Amino acid sequence: MARIGRLAFLAIAVLFHVVYIYSIFDVYFVSPIVSGMKAFKVDAVKAPAKRLVLYVGDGLRADKAFQFFPDPSPSAPIDDPAAQVPRPLAPFLRSRVLEHGTFGVSHTRVPTESRPGHVALIAGLYEDVSAVTTGWKLNPVNFDSVFNRSSHTWCWGSYDILPMFAEGAVPGRVEDYTYPPDMEDFSMDATLLDIWVFDRVKQMFKDAETDPVLNARLREEKIVFFLHLLGLDTTGHGKRPYSREYLHNIQVVDQGVQEITEIMDRFYGDDETAYVFTADHGMSDWGSHGDGHPNNTRTPLITWGAGVAKPVTFQGATAPGHDELSSDWHLDHVQRHDVGQADVATLMAYLAGLEFPVNSVGKLPLTYLASDDQEKAKAMYVNAQQILEMYHVKEEQKSATVLQYRPYPGFADAEHSVEHRLETIEKALQAGQYARSIQLSNELIDVGLEGLRYLQTYDWLFLRALVTLGYIGWVAFAFTTAIDMHVLDGKVEASRSTASMSVFGAILVGLFSFLFIQSSPITYYAYAIFPVMFWEEVFVRRQALVQATNKLMSHSSNSDAAKLALKVVAYIALLEVMVQSYYHREVYTYCYLGLSVWPALYGWRFWQDNWTLCLTWTLGCLAMSVFTVIPALKTEDASLIMLGGFLILIIGALYIAFEKSLLVPAAQAKEGLGSAKADTLSRSILGVQVGLIALAMLVTRSSVASLQTKQGLPLGTQAVGWITLVASLVVPFLHALSPRDHYLHRLVIIFLAFGPLFIILTISYEGLFYFAIAVTLVSWVRLEHRIHQAFSPRSSSSTPPSDLTTPLAPAANAAAQRDSALATPTTAYRTLTLSDARISLFFLYLLQSAFFSTGNIASVSSFSLDAVNRLLPVFDPFSQGSLLLLKILAPFALVSANLGILTRRLKLRGGSLFAVVMGIGDYLTLRFFWEVRDYGSWLDIGESISMFVIASALCIFVAALEALSEVLIRGVAFEDVPVAMSGRKGKGREVNGGLNGHAKSGKKAV
DSSP states (O other): OOOOOHHHHHHHHHHHHHHHHTHHHHHTOOOOOOOOOOOOOOOOSSOSOSEEEEEEETTOOHHHHHSEEOOOOTTSOTTOGGGGSOEESOHHHHHIIIIIEEEEEEEOOSSOSHHHHHHHHHHOOOOOGGGGGGOSSSOSSOOOOHHHHSSEEEEEEOTTTHHHHHHHSSTTSEEEEEOOGGGOBTTSOTHHHHHHHHHHHHHHHHHHTTOHHHHHHHTSSSEEEEEEEOHHHHHHHHHOTTSHHHHHHHHHHHHHHHHHHHHHHHHHOSSOEEEEEEOSOOOOTTSOOSSOOHHHHEEEEEEEETTBOOOOBOTTSOOTTOOGGGTTSSOTTBOBOOEETTHHHHHHHHHTTOOOOTTOOOOOOGGGBOOOHHHHHHHHHHHHHHHHHHHHHHHHHHHTTSSSOOOOGGGOSSTTSHHHHHHHHHHHHHTTOHHHHHHHHHHHHHHHHHHHHHHHTTTHHHHHHHHHHHHHHHHHHHHHHHHHHHTSTTOSOOOOOHHHHHHHHHHHHHHHHHHHHTTOOHHHHHHHHHHHHHHHHHHHTHHHHHHHHHHHTTTOOHHHHHHHHHHHHHHHHHHHHHHHHTTOTTHHHHHHHHHTTGGGGGOHHHHHHTHHHHHHHHHHHHHHHHHTTSOSOOOOOHHHHHHHHHHHHHHHHHHHHTHHHHHSOTTOTTTOGGGSOOOHHHHHHHHHHHHHHHHHHHHHHHHHHHHHTTOOOOHHHHHHHHHHHHHHHHGGGGGGGSOOOOHHHHHHHHHHHTTTHHHHTOSSTHHHHHHHHHHHHHHHHHHHHHHHHHTOOSSSOOSOOTTOOOSOHHHHHHHHHHHHHTOOTTOSSBOOOTTHHHHHHHHHHHHHHHHHTTSBTTBGGGSOSGGGGGTOOBOOHHHHHHHHHHHHHHHHHHHHHHHHHHHHHTTBOTTHHHHHHHHHHHHHHHHHHHHOOSSSOHHHHHHHHHHHHHHHHHHHHHHHHHHHHHHHTTTOOOOEEEOOBTTBSSOEEESTTSTTOOOOOSSOOO
16 A cells, blocks of 8 residues: 555544444344244144234333322312322223233343334344434334234334334235324423324224224234334333323323224124233433333233233232342232343234244243143244244355354254254153143253354454454554654655565465455455555555664663553553543543542642642532533523523623733734734624524523423424534634634634524533533643643753753653654654643543533443433434534544644644544454443343444544644634743743733635
8 A cells, every 4th residue: 555645544543443333233233034934833723812912011110010109180170189199100001910810021132213213123133332423214124023923914103113014024014104204292281192002093993883894804813903003102212201291191101092092992892802002112211212221121011802811919928039129010920031131022823823933033922821831832833933944044055155164063963953853852742741841842942042143243343353364454554654643744655575475465365365265245355455555555664664663762761661651552552541431430530530630740840830720620629520520411401591591692792892801912012912903804704603692591591391281392492402503513613704814712712603502402411511521621731732732842851951850751762752753854743742642541431521521331322312312302213313412522523633733733733633533542442342242131132332433433533633623723823922921041932822811814714
């Protein structure tokens, strides 16, 4: 590869990380779907039920379905003692548990979203996690389902869920009825969504009384009715699952289920209907879902009707199955039967006499069946055959493509072969040994599922090794590029030879041949290209690494080498601290408390000379330390929103008022502050920005009041909110009409630009965080520059002044390296030094902190969607998610601009620090790659995915931030003038770079 430029390096960085983010889905979450299987069903003279009704309360938590609460009805007086007596919110469903059927908890898997939850319930398979990114409405593949196996299915509910099953089934088999999208309005009463479903079902059965064709269709066997009840999910998002509105919605659902059940029982009058009530996922206390928190993965399961076992009760004792979760359900005497979510599909197929969905991995929960032991034994045997069919097909596909296939050890020998196991079960059935047959079928199902997992993970070792080599290769490539471009100025040519090209070419050809023979996906080839390309580039530029090492260590003694080793250890420790912060946010609190005294390490004299700046830094760090100990689970607090907005407003107003004194150098005494002409146009634009902040506060207060009273979001308020948000991001570009090149002026413009965003789209203390991180960042930039000035001699000597006392002896040497790096007259930039690694680590630390301070990395759903309802009250996951993402990423613009300014102030080439950061940052990415897991609790699985994806995305984001920083600080200029400071001779005082900078006009600015 020829020497690449800065843009090419960024492009490679983005492409590499985008491709390698996808690697976890090829390694850990390969789709379990295969085709070509034969369908199996239980042969019986008569099915347990003629028809099946599935109620899904979208977003209903298991605990809320069974707990007791005061009457949450809107008509119930809050001061009425009778209304405050706790009671079950779903008395009808509770009566099914106590008298008519079987109940338990259905455990979902991550991602706990509507699409994968419904796929597990209805198709019996757990889609790979990446499937959630394909959208809610359509299927990425045509998988089988209970609906597809029915003679006909009627569905009512959300347009986001029903079409994917209708389009994935045999044409005409699934009939879906959906309400219009604008009904999913978070500002309105969401119970109307469920009432709409119940009313449509009632109307159909009423029409059947006068429509003989419809009546006949409804009386066919093997039909399914699916009622998707989205009101709970919508209410929970907007009001939280502990709110009166959410609890009242449970009452509405229970009443509707009771009415539909009674209508169907009257219509058929044959007691041949089976009923299943469950949920696709739960909901966190802060009104979101998606991760693996137990509140999101535990959902209620209640079954009753034809073919369903009656409740098993234990009078005077606690029934089996209960734990702390159900301790306050007042159902201790009724046995609780927990299942996996995919087991529900198998249960429904059996009850309705349908073939099991061919991709189902569900195990038939026998405790839910009213059948005798013989029927249960036969059903389990068929269930085992269905799962083994998947194993056979998948094994045939794998063995046909890989070199030297290694069979699954569980079926390897004759005694444990599939054929022998099936034969043993059949003999037990024929001998009437039903308990033994059930036991053997259970064991075979478990072994079959383990065999499926073995085939799923067959390529893990190879792929993980390849990806690891790629990440380590990228780190080496990034550092090599940084050294070549920013330490040696590109003076050392690559020593590429025919031999080296042949060796690396042969390695790549060998990898490609191996992948081709195994019919590997195209993505595997991409994983193979990058490590070969990176390591080849590192190898041919080995001379640059040697020369850079000699250059950086040329003036170092043995003691300096030891100190360098200690620094490396400290840097790795800091990176590991960042890794641990993904598990424990409070780590950042301790780090900020430690960093608050960082300036003191440079000596008392440095503190004296810069006491205002050091104090500002300390206060900023102390303020930032608070946010990571505040719970990430936030509820709407209008007072905190307004306080944050007020602080942002005050910063803007104070800057306008004191702009001249901040930007005009005091040294120009002959002109005086009063003689400087104010830039009227620039100040006017700043005034508009401040006015937009005030307008954002007003519109937010109005929106909050309207949404809290469930009055809906007034169109005018929504329009003003959008206008304010868009204008706040557009108005800053008007400063190009009157450009100012002072860095502080530019940072204020950027700060005010995102101010309205941090008012309109926040629900609590986020505005306070935005204020605190802005202060901290500006203080950091100025401190780094002052440190550089204080410890950089302006003479040819590389020895620091003898009168300078500081406990950081290496600081003077590092500054001397920087100064000598500037000595070359052929360039206006200095080269990177070892001490710049600290700046890069600080940037990475602040970048991570910008994310952690308002959310919990372990639960991406901790970033509430409530605030976006002020702009988009109608459910639209992608648009709402985009607004939320914009708010989350906005602080990174500040971080980026400050690093870009610091790069210029330290006279480094643009992008030099970013290159180091991108190399360092993938330490986190690689650590989290090996932490990704697809087993254990769903909380662990969800956390591991989130951590890897976010760490990888931040590396991509760093590349974008570099490009953004160039735009944000274009036209900013700096210059130092020599002045005396506290008796030190030869030091430079910042002119355009501190509070005593001067603003020149005439240069383009954005």
